[in-house]
Amino acid sequence: MTTITGRGRRPRSTWLRPSRRPAAITGCPPVGVADAMSGMVTLKIGALVPLTPPGWVEAGRHLLAGLDLAVREVNDAGGIGGDPLELVVRDTAADPRRAEAALDEFAGLGVAAVAGEYHSVVARAAATRADALGLPFLCSSAVLDALTERPTDHVARLPPPQSRGWRIYADFLLDAGHRRVAVAAAPSLYWESGTRVLRERLATRGGTVVELDMSALAPAAVCDALAESAATALLLLVGQPEPAVSIVTSVRRDRRLAGTLIGAPAGQPEFAAWENLLGAEGAAIPFLRYLPERLTPLGVRVGAALREGPAGAPSFVAFEGYDTIAVLADVLRAHGADRAGLAEAWPRVAVDGTRGRIRFAREPGISVWQATGTPVQVVDRDPATPDRFRILRTG
Template sequence: MNAPKDTSGSPSTDGQADRSPVRVGALAPLSQPGWVEAGRHLLAGLDLAVQEANSAGGIGGRPLELMVRDTAADPERASAAVEELTDLGVAALVGEYHSVVARAAATRADALGVPFLCSSAVLDALTEETTEWVARVAPVQSHGWRLYADFLLASGRKRIALATQSSAYWASGTRVLRDRLASRRGTVVELDAHALTPEALCDALVAHDATALLLLVGHPEPAVSLVKAVRSDGRLAEILIGAPAGQPEFAAWAALLGGAGAGVPFLRYLPERFGPLAERVEKELGGCLGEAPSFVAFEGWDTITVLVEALRSHGTNRAAIAASWPHLRVEGTRGPINFSRTPETGVRQWAWAPVQVADRDPAAPERFRVLHTG
């Protein structure tokens, strides 16, 4: 196990008159092939919480400064950014949306001895070895995707087809769904979205008598083309299209698909009802984004709010920040946040953020319906 240790490059709080910025490195997909819309929402949440922290006096009078790096969904680029930001003297790292990218960042942060508070990535095993340097706000994939499988079964959908692409994230999700459904007499068939045209995939759905198609593929393509093909195929009028990874949460989904994108259940990490804190943050984030904030924006806000508490209560030394994870108790937008050890994650984990299965209402696609919670 890699325990927190002091490093010569770690920031210190030795100088009484120090008013230099406390630098925090932020990782997010801000260019393609990354999911840019998710990265923009994540950064909006991070930025807003930094502004609020600085308005409240910063960290012992020192301003918090966010140093943003675009990962573009590239694990190697993320690892290089972690090294660069570590050399620049950041106190900690935050962010990232893509799971495979976050795993690369977490592995490098652990090796370099710099705290990393992961905002959005859900792949269960974020690091191969247990580490004290990494903590995570997002729930693990297996937790949310089991809930999604339960939703399918509760709605009478037992013959499930998966449109898949090659990725550790999609492969992990496939295993979770297959195991959960098989334990309740459901069946799963995988359809290669790279090898099959949308029309050929529709033929396969008919041949397998599937009652649901889950999109375990990239957005906008091939997800958008697959939805259009299925919606226009009269043989598949009764099939449920689902997107557990959350694509329909974002405005681009509705813009590209219109009414065809409604009624597609997805996972998101929000409570059924907002309290006063979440309502305030929702309003502020909406003003920053010019649209309704997604759950990813709330993850960003919660991440910085947790880190600010760590910095204020334990100091800006890297080892002290990492040592603070199990002692933090922070009120986030989606409930009280604290960290514990959970099986097979390797990191300190908030267990858990609230989970919903939701969709866009076919009668009003700009409105969301909550279909299942857990």
Template sequence: MLGMINHEPAKPVDGSSVRIGALVPLSRPGWAEAGRHLLAGLELAAGEVNEAGGIDGRPLELMVRDTAADPARATAAVEELAGLGVAALVGEFHSVVARAVAGRADALALPFLCSSGVLDALTDQPTDRVARLAPAQSVGWRVYADFLLAAGHRRIAVAADASLYWATGTRILRDHLTSHGGSVTELDLRTFDPADALCDALAASGASALLLLAGYPEPAVSIVRAVRRDPRLAGIQLGAPAGQPELSAWSDLLGADGAAVPFLRYLPERFGPLGARVETALRERLGEAPCFVGFEGYDAVTVLAAALREHGTDRARLAASWPHLEVEGTRGPIRFSRVPGIDVWQWAWAPIQVADRDPAEPGCFRVLHSA
């Protein structure tokens, strides 16, 4: 039977809490807006768990720590939370930070359900203690590459910051595009100034699309402004597979310039009843339309609550429970399995879309491609 949050008469919540460590980027240089949506999903699900009686009458308590996109800060938080007796960890948006958390949690024998980090190599070796909801980067970014090919783009340029995440994304795109007769030109943002030299290099490259593999809001916002202003680049397709344009501040900062920049998100074309209800609740909580990260947060806590109800708070039993769980999530039934090339328990796969902001109405989104 699928484990779900329901609204049957609940046991009273009392006694000591069941503690869960929640890792979220809430300050810069983290993508704090994504962190706010992730936290909203985590808290909404935890509140519903407690309204339904908690974990066998014990309240579920989220112990939230701000990672600020800093792997060292995040691993220190893992150490602290482990000492405070949390049963498991959940969350984290930034992939490089999620990888650091996964490694330290595994070393401490602490179960970790990663909501959003996508690096294929989330750990250095196979582990039973870590599970993940987000699709692996190789899966999502190949879908994005297929979208580019279908739209007629064969010569792609990437404006890339220095990080494992961006370097891995560039490699995935290059491998997939070159196997289909395309090419990728890398413009290293440590070398090019977005306002001038980058545009010169882009114009000389012959690329028909520029992908922003860059930090948010800067330098991504400045790059968009520079490209949109340059008449030589009027036909260039901008793209941002990591999802920067879904955040509301993107539209606030760029207005019409931020439209028609395709990005990846992990949502179905239509929500079922649970997803629709959670979308409404997240919208009320956030005061704006929730991005996909909010649904990842909600689903993560829902999965952990099911595991805690069925297997208790013992860390070893929780870690052993991943392949036995079947949980109805906002985006479909969630089951974990072993996927070739992935060393953690993986939901294979959340729905994947390529979407953008509608040029006619930048506050609205268009779905351009789905998988």
């Protein structure tokens, strides 16, 4: 649990995994905890972050770094009307049950709102539970279109929906001449949804998708299946570092597959561990990220501050974390800590974020309040300098 409770104090950090047993809830507790000595009210924000495997740990660390920096800056600037924010962190470890248990715990702790989560299937479980509990939840990083089964005012999201980003990625493949695309896909609602978006978009221009079932294939066996498929591109719809790293190594070293494009729309190559594990073999693998060509002045300053922190050079996920707190702090200042009031505030948000102006609107087919105008890029690591990124397409 990361606790940031006072202006000018350094945060003290301990990590707690949520109990699998939901906390008992006997009514709606007051939002915020008063300090009897000072009269100050601490406003709690629950944070869902994958910090242990099988979660994407590096993504979780970047997300937390952004959340943490923003909370520190809010408190250093006087908090919310003089009251400090406290970030209550729970490790979801890519487990939907952990997220549900954490939401129950947050409700009992009296948090004003919930932030975070990187993994879409986990975020979906969290969003569903937040809706049932009446907890405002601003999803930082998960893109699955259907975060909830029904429309809700309690949940909003910063990144673009998967259907938008993956259509842009499919257009990139088509424009590069790829009409027959293989996907090495693990069983998951997120990967299934992504495959469907790719198949439908490719089909509009005569393209096809060949599915390679990673529940039945070892990484080395992917090469044989890929060679037989006659696909010119292979997309990694699997976890990282494994089996993604082993698949890349096998394909790169198979002479039959020379010239085959490897892609990773979910963003595995974004993180430093990818370069550390694969070196030059991990370059020239296009992926999606949510950054503009130029950060705002705020983004430049935040990026410099994040670079000095323990997570190192920031990914787009770190900026998502920072922007999440920027939005929640603005809403808390304008509308107070009443949960119902917060849930009604999304359409009135207008916040300067690290990547541009942040607003929310309703979009067809999306059940939550959706941030509008979020930038989308297709990028890869430069083979000549793998620690640098090349922008291949913007959307």
